[in-house]
Amino acid sequence: MVKEGMKNVVALESKISRIDGKKGELEYRGYSIHDLAKHSSYEETAYLLWHGRLPKENELEEFSADLAGRRRIPPEVIGPLTSLPDITHPMVILRTAISYCGSLDENLHEINPEENLCKSKEILAMIPTIIAYAARLREGKSLVHPRRELGHAANFLWMLKGSEPDPIEVEALDTDLILHAEHTLNASTYSSRIAASTLSDMYAGIVSATGTLMGPLHGGASQAVIEMLKEIKEGDLSAEEWIENKLDEGEHIPGFGHRVYKTKDPRAIELEKIAKRLDEKEGNDWTSLSNKIEKIVDDKLGLNSNVDFYAATVYVNLEIPDDFFIPIFAMGRIAGWTTHMMEQYKENKLIRPLQKYVGETEKEYIPLEER
Template identity: 75%
Template sequence: MVKEGMDGVVALQSDISKIDGEKGELEYRGYSIHDLAEKSSYEETVYLLWHGDLPTKDELENFSKDLAKRRRIPPEVIGLLSSLPEITHPMVTLRTAISYCGSLDEKLHVIEPEENLEKSKEIMAMIPTIIAYTHRMREGKKLVHPRQDLDRTANFLWMLKGEEPDPLEVKALDTDLILHAEHTLNASTYSSRIAASTESDMYAGIVSATGTLMGPLHGGASQWVIEMLREVKKEEKTSPEDWVKKQVEAGEIIPGFGHRVYKEMDPRAKELKKLAQGLDERKGNDWCSISEKIEKAVKEEKGLYPNVDFYAATVYVNLGIPDEFFIPLFAMARIAGWTTHMMEQYKKNKLIRPLQEYVGEKEREYLSIEKR
């Protein structure tokens, strides 16, 4: 039986994460995403995904220190960032820089458990630096180098803004990163596993994943959402409800709604909505007010619930993240899932190679070029 888009097809077994689409539930290694969002940190969540269990206090402290030591990027990569054309999207910059980092790894093609973990740590630690440096270069500002006395999220905001990070903003972004860290076989994760199944190197798999994430039907939707919210906000004579109705009547896609797996509201969207409301109140903004009206209208018009991208946009805009950096932030979080899945694939590898059903012409006669 052919299933377009592999809809409903079980491609492999994994013990990394679990989705119950009917109930709207998500778990990492058996832990509810709601518990992790409330009680955990991103670094602790990464440890859980990579090692299978939550760390002890000493294990987490040592893990965080290890990652912090790896934050600086090679000067060759800084040179690359400064040499790319101004029109380059930050997500293209990120995947290009990751590929370049691979060229500097002397053990690029060593595929062994310990080495795979080392590569995962290197990539995990460097991605926030690459993103922050890219932003500051685009703004014409002096680079702010990483600090080892801050956790991953606080250090990223430090490098991005060049000022001591606001604890509320750190908590909000850290929770957002937890919610985006892993999500079973989404398109980008699957592409990374396909690369791993060929025994290609980890950098190649991550480049494949970043390229896949950028699509507007995947991670690219978050940037699309904020563009939509800005458009609705400008329409002073048209209410959000009427705007949605016009879009539906015109057959247009409304970004941030619907999901291939969830039949109920995406549990990550529930947590992001709370974050967005808190930030809106703190910043004196009304993004959530507009978003909630759109959410209600889309539910009434199309029966669709918001997905992870919808309220993430409000979180990011309240944090002062430029629109074009929404997708790189998604990658900064999902690197946890990509690396975990690649390491799992390497351990019990079988080349991923699905079949196709041919529906083209058959038994055609070959004619010489003079007779065509």
């Protein structure tokens, strides 16, 4: 039986995360995403995903310090960041830089648990630096280098803005990264596992994942959401009129619907909370507009908001450029991608599905001169 888009196909078993689409539940290693968003940090969440358990206090301190010591990117990588065309999308910059970092890894092709964990740390620690450098270079600003004493989220905001990070903004970004860290076999994660199943290196798998994430039906949706919000806010049409026009044109409303969830995305529930806090801090009304759109779409289409919908409001309040929304998604999801690749390597079987051929058969070859 052919199932287009592999819908409802169970491709493999995993111990990493669990989704109950009917109840709207998401767990990492058995822990509710709501509890992690409230109590955990991104570093602790990465540790949980990689090691299968929550760390003790001294383990978390050592782990966080280890990551902080890996944040600087090789000098050879900075040059290409300055020479790419101005039209280059930040996600293209990110995947190019990741690939370059891989070329500098002397143990690139070594695949064993210790080396895989080391590579995972390197990639997770360097991605925020790559993103922040790319953003500042595009604006003609000098680079702000990482600081070891800052946490993962705080350090990124420091490198991006060049000023001491605001505690509320740090908490908001940290929570956002936790919520984006892992989500079972989404398209980008599956592409990373496919790469791992061929015994390709981890950098190659992450490049594959970043390329997949960029699509507007996956991570690219968050950028589409903020473009929608700005168009409605700055335009002459009401939110309902704007949505009706898009539906009449047969277009999809970004930030709504999900292949798995039949309820509101549990991550959207948490992101809405931090979006409201940021709006209150900045004196903005993005959340109220989002709430209005959410009700209209629910009434007209019966669709629930997904993770991308309120992530857009979080990012715009953090003053992240619109086209950098997808790299921020990648900055969080890198923990999940690397975890899945390590799990794939552990008990590997080449991922190679079948296809059903529906073309012509037994055709007679006609020599070139007779065609």
